[in-house]
Amino acid sequence: MGTVIDVHTHMLNDKWLQTILDHGGRYSLKELGGQRVIHYDGAPFMTLMDGMFDYQNRIEAMDKAGVDIAVVSLTCPSVYWGGEEVSTATAQMMNDDMANQQSNYPDRIRWFATLPWQYSEKAVQELERASRMGALGVFVSASISGASLTDPSFAAVWNAIDRLEMPVLVHPGAPPGVAEMDMERFNLVFSVGFMFDTTLAIARMIFDGFFDRYENIKIIACHAGGALPYLVGRFDTAFEKMPPCREIISERPSSYYNRLYFDSISYTQEALELCLNVAGSEKLLYGSDYPHNVGDMEGCLSRVEALPSNVQNAVKGGNAIKLFGL
Template sequence: MLFKCGSSDPAYQDALTDITPIRRQRGSAGQLHIDVHCHVVSEKAAKLAGTPPRPKDDPFVFFSSQDTKAVSASHAKITAPKMSSLEQRLADMDYMGVDIQVVSTSPFQYFHWTEPELGAELARIVNDNIADMAAHESGRIVGVGTLPMQDPLASQGELERCIQLGFKGIQFSTNINGEELASEKFHKLYRRMEEAQMVMFLHPNGYTDGARLSKHYLNNLIGNPLDTTVAVAHLIFDGVLDKVPGLNICLPHAGGYLGAYPGRFDHAYCARPDCRRHASKLPREYLKKMFFDTIAFDRGQLEALVEQWGPDHVVLGTDYPYDMGDDDPVGAIDQLRITEEEKIKIRGANAAALLRLRAPKD
């Protein structure tokens, strides 16, 4: 089963991208379809970790109404098998016309709330699971690692192991137990990633102060893009990106609110000295080096994203296998009113260049 919108309103359907599941053709060797945003769960890690001892350690669950929790539990019955079954994953990839998935952990398996020693063990288990998936498929699964960020020193060791495992990047939560990614304690990790040409993938797990977002799944609908926006704002305004100018960053959910609203950042930079004490240039100059996935659910918004940041900086994403994902990413790109050359870039050429990928053997 693939999730799709049930609304029959013609105006609404016209505004949405075509998300009705249709079997799509995979790309050719020179025109790959690469999904940079999809998730996996390690059952072994879940059993070892247990549940957070303090409910607020998982803001997404903590700031969810009973109705939201009930719907999420129902949907989890559909997504859970897809998280662990490689056979089901490959079948869904074929159906969607995806040649390669760039796989990262589900955000609830960051495990940053655990004690450092356990967190390091859990990160190893999660990464080994992803590496095993990649090893069993001839190039169709590409790994992105996770780090025990509650312990920066242990994270340095696990980063080296991720490099040895052949991972193409690291996925970071948009905050570490409420602490910003811009914190100086993490800078050494970013410098090493820049040196190793590893991509920094950001992915939120709800907003840290989501008391007003508990109903209607708002801590996902609003909270996720908001936390991404806050995290990147700190990386820019705290001057972190000046220290690692070669670090490539990929943003989920079409970049959160950043993709459509850079002007306010630029205005503040010009109008207020406290917004330019550490950053050496307009925020837009940092943003235009980043990569934005296609999960916008709206043709006009996705076209605006391409126009704003260029077809070279938009990459296909699905958020597989979640209900807030795009089950027809190739169709969403096909209907854009842009050139075929630009569509080829977004479907996979941009991701292939960013991650230095080759076509699968099959």
């Protein structure tokens, strides 16, 4: 059957939660529908689930679902909300915790590094430390405090990641304009805002020549890439018909999709198959979004198992083994 590796799955801890409540400014904790929910500018952002704080609970859930290894990461808003000292210390604390949990569950847990991206010198130092501690890759939000991932202020961090050849999980957060676009209503941050955040971030990377500058970086686009699989033809048409789209890159945007990996969190079989057709069988990775309230290890795995039999094992874990060198 092959090894099943979950590349999109999260863990928090109590210290992170208390720190964001003490220092997070625009983030607050409220009760909603009987559950604790982190809010951003008054809009629901993330429902806190018991599984986010309990690794033994996670292992039991993995056993039930048939998942062998979880590559865990912190989730948004990560550590992008504090001053330099607080954000750096919180990133260090999360990396220490995940490294310790890998030691506790050496056959089951691997992890993505958390970095204080907004403080580039500290971020590079923590990246190098986390790499020495065993981090397999790096977690980053699709935008950081309103800045795009191609902002020159992040160049030193990207250079270091490129040198270390570490895969990067690009994860959405609340995009700029939540209040202006009335995304608080109907929790549109989740259903639309997150997908827009990922799509815009990686589209900008492509058109900005990011993948030409950083030839060793491989990007994992969360939630089946947002709208990226659907928009690939539109990007190529824009490149062919609109001169501004050719200011930096000389190849069609679709040619850069070979630098992208996509997780399998698609919510429907049809969307997953579109992603497979666009990305190719070697670039699709199993992910679950566990333990979010929308996470579903078993459901996401069942959709992978409904793919053609000749690609199932690659998507379940074979591609991740190659990507991370496991």
